[in-house]
Amino acid sequence: MHPYRTHNCGALGLDNAGTTVKLSGWVHRKRDHGGVVFIDLRDHYGLTQIVINPDVPFFSEAERVRNESVITIVGEVVKRTAETINPNMDTGEIEVVATDFIMESFVEETLPFTVNQELECPEETRLAYRFLDLRRERMHKNILLRSKTCALVREHLVAKGFVEYHTPILTSSSPEGARDYLVPSRVYPGQFYALPQAPQQFKQLLMVSGFDRYFQIAPCFRDEDSRADRSPGEFYQIDMEMSFITQDDLFAELEELMVRLFRELSNKTIAAEVFPRIAYRDAMEWYGTDKPDIRYEMKMIDCTDIFQNCELKVFSHQAAAGGVIKVLNGKGAAERPRKFFDDMERYARGEGAKGLAWLAVRDGEVKGPIAKFISDDEMRQLLERTGAVEGDALFFGAGQADETRELLGKVRQLLARQLDMIDQNLVSFCWIVDFPMYEKNPDTGQIEFSHNPFSMPQGGMDALLTKDPLDILAYQYDIVCNGIELSSGAIRNHRPEVMLKAFEIAGYPESEVKTQFPALWKAFHYGAPPHGGIAPGLDRMVMLLADEPNIREIIAFPLNQRAQDLLMGAPNYVSQEQLDELCLEINLPPEETPTV
RNA sequence: GGAGACGUAGUUCAGUCGGUUAGAACGCCGGCCUGUCACGCCGGAGGUCGCGAGUUCGAGUCUCGUCGUCUCCGCCA
Numbered sequence: 001m002h003p004y005r006t007h008n009c010g011a012l013g014l015d016n017a018g019t020t021v022k023l024s025g026w027v028h029r030k031r032d033h034g035g036v037v038f039i040d041l042r043d044h045y046g047l048t049q050i051v052i053n054p055d056v057p058f059f060s061e062a063e064r065v066r067n068e069s070v071i072t073i074v075g076e077v078v079k080r081t082a083e084t085i086n087p088n089m090d091t092g093e094i095e096v097v098a099t100d101f102i103m104e105s106f107v108e109e110t111l112p113f114t115v116n117q118e119l120e121c122p123e124e125t126r127l128a129y130r131f132l133d134l135r136r137e138r139m140h141k142n143i144l145l146r147s148k149t150c151a152l153v154r155e156h157l158v159a160k161g162f163v164e165y166h167t168p169i170l171t172s173s174s175p176e177g178a179r180d181y182l183v184p185s186r187v188y189p190g191q192f193y194a195l196p197q198a199p200q201q202f203k204q205l206l207m208v209s210g211f212d213r214y215f216q217i218a219p220c221f222r223d224e225d226s227r228a229d230r231s232p233g234e235f236y237q238i239d240m241e242m243s244f245i246t247q248d249d250l251f252a253e254l255e256e257l258m259v260r261l262f263r264e265l266s267n268k269t270i271a272a273e274v275f276p277r278i279a280y281r282d283a284m285e286w287y288g289t290d291k292p293d294i295r296y297e298m299k300m301i302d303c304t305d306i307f308q309n310c311e312l313k314v315f316s317h318q319a320a321a322g323g324v325i326k327v328l329n330g331k332g333a334a335e336r337p338r339k340f341f342d343d344m345e346r347y348a349r350g351e352g353a354k355g356l357a358w359l360a361v362r363d364g365e366v367k368g369p370i371a372k373f374i375s376d377d378e379m380r381q382l383l384e385r386t387g388a389v390e391g392d393a394l395f396f397g398a399g400q401a402d403e404t405r406e407l408l409g410k411v412r413q414l415l416a417r418q419l420d421m422i423d424q425n426l427v428s429f430c431w432i433v434d435f436p437m438y439e440k441n442p443d444t445g446q447i448e449f450s451h452n453p454f455s456m457p458q459g460g461m462d463a464l465l466t467k468d469p470l471d472i473l474a475y476q477y478d479i480v481c482n483g484i485e486l487s488s489g490a491i492r493n494h495r496p497e498v499m500l501k502a503f504e505i506a507g508y509p510e511s512e513v514k515t516q517f518p519a520l521w522k523a524f525h526y527g528a529p530p531h532g533g534i535a536p537g538l539d540r541m542v543m544l545l546a547d548e549p550n551i552r553e554i555i556a557f558p559l560n561q562r563a564q565d566l567l568m569g570a571p572n573y574v575s576q577e578q579l580d581e582l583c584l585e586i587n588l589p590p591e592e593t594p595t596v
Numbered sequence: 597g598g599a600g601a602c603g604u605a606g607u608u609c610a611g612u613c614g615g616u617u618a619g620a621a622c623g624c625c626g627g628c629c630u631g632u633c634a635c636g637c638c639g640g641a642g643g644u645c646g647c648g649a650g651u652u653c654g655a656g657u658c659u660c661g662u663c664g665u666c667u668c669c670g671c672c673a
Contacts, residue, residue, distance in 0.1 A: 035630030110606045119608055177673040224672045
């Protein structure tokens with residue numbers, strides 16, 4: 001017989017009754033009746049009830065066993081009597097009556113939290129004992145889901161003719177983007193590698209190398225502060241790139257992958273399998289953000305013209321001064337108590353608004369603090385344009401265009417939550433397309449790339465030569481799901497002369513393009529195919545599939561918010577020998593000198 | 597770098613208006629129990645109320661500071 005097991009803890013059923021088996025696993029729970037002890041034995045695969053009868057030599061040892069100890073038992077599989085069947089257990093029709101018992105690993109310490117029930121506990125403790133946390137059902141499931149997601153991505157893309165490549169982890173620091181993680185070179189003292197923020201240039205080089213369809217579940221490293229949906233340090237992208245494709249080709253390819261992932265790995269309903277495309281400008285106009293949650297409709301409606309001459313000075317002054325008046329129709333909000341409207345206004349003020357005017361259509365009348373300042377004609381136009389009917393409430397934002405859109409966009413999200421408009425079982429994708437190539441830095445007035453500098457401008461060289469830079473659009477797109485930006489992508493600029501001109505507009509001289517991006521610059525002179533790609537964030541995908549609000553819940557060993565690994569003790573000081581070998585000297589600011 | 601929320605037993609929480617010895621459940625230790633499946637019953641141990649100062653006759657409770665955790669802003673081409 002195998003030293004540890006003949007079956008796993010989820011495998012046994014009525015078919016095995018009467019046979020002798022060996023099982024190993026963790027003590028999930030113990031029920032000691034004095035005369036008989038029941039142990040629910042758990043492993044990766046499931047739970048099996050073990051029965052310890054009082055006449056066995058190891059009875060007292062089994063009675064002493066504590067939860068989470070690892071044991072091996074030999075025993076006979078017995079069909080349970082009708083009254084003792086447990087329908088809540090996959091193996092509930094049988095039990096194993098133990099004839100031998102080996103303590104593999106006894107738990108001596110008090111557990112820092114319970115493994116057999118999923119109580120909330122401080123995340124710090126969970127991270128410090130991650131190996132215990134990962135035994136719990138929720139985390140165990142999440143990590144498995146992550147694995148299934150990777151497996152399905154690979155299976156799908158390989159079947160579609162994609163090839164997975166590895167690209168370097170030790171590479172060069174890139175001039176744009178986030179802060180780099182640096183790795184000192186021993187061979188070249190004073191010089192550094194950087195960990196890749198994304199394999200962007202490598203995947204483009206692979207296309208120039210004649211490989212047609214690239215993908216990689218690629219680790220990316222960015223030294224930026226964390227958020228609930230942003231792990232500090234490292235994360236993974238489903239990185240893709242294709243040659244000789246149009247934007248439409250890429251959209252179709254990605255839609256197929258996303259739909260398959262959600263259909264096979266979640267129970268969610270996919271709102272539309274061909275994802276709606278929203279121009280960047282429209283997204284800002286309607287939703288006040290470039291990552292709208294379109295699980296609910298509720299667009300912002302422009303009513304600036306209606307209030308040109310309004311008695312309400314807040315409105316008419318803004319309209320006259322080039323500002324805008326935007327309105328949200330909160331369907332069904334009119335029945336809410338006054339406190340609801342006060343809370344909405346308090347939220348808006350907290351976000352920097354001067355106030356949040358509102359009107360409620362109730363009992364055939366339009367009520368609210370500003371109602372008496374609005375003329376009958378203005379009111380008629382307002383109701384017509386917003387489609388407000390009995391039971392609806394209108395919320396107003398007035399001010400400078402960008403700020404007002406952004407503010408009301410936030411109000412829109414809160415309103416949708418408060419009014420229970422979000423179908424939690426829905427996944428609603430959209431493409432945000434036609435991003436501007438450039439934007440003006442509000443502080444410096446400089447023209448800068450608004451996204452990826454390697455994107456192809458729409459209209460090509462002609463557009464760069466003839467158009468106002470701020471009017472030029474790029475073949476640059478985002479995929480957004482339920483208000484979360486999953487990825488950016490682009491059809492790339494593969495023509496060196498267009499690349500030079502694009503960088504020139506953003507203030508980069510020719511010499512700088514050649515020295516900052518030597519690989520692509522050189523490669524594009526030796527026959528570069530038109531190409532494009534995208535890189536959906538794997539972690540955020542798994543978050544959506546698992547319905548988890550925090551990215552750390554779908555990573556086995558995440559860093560905490562302050563970018564520390566509490567289990568391994570990283571980051572940490574290194575020895576003087578290691579520093580000497582790298583010709584590095586530590587120069588801490590005085591207040592941060594370690595006290596050890 | 598900035599803002600907010602939180603911090604009471606190993607864990608989850610309660611703790612009234614500032615007032616006697618800070619409670620409960622789970623876990624842990626001991627005892628009882630032969631059919632439970634979140635087993636049950638009896639008993640016990642376990643607390644620098646994050647830390648420090650202040651107000652007060654008296655602080656878990658009020659004030660200030662500080663540390664920690666999380667969330668958000670900045671940042672993330």
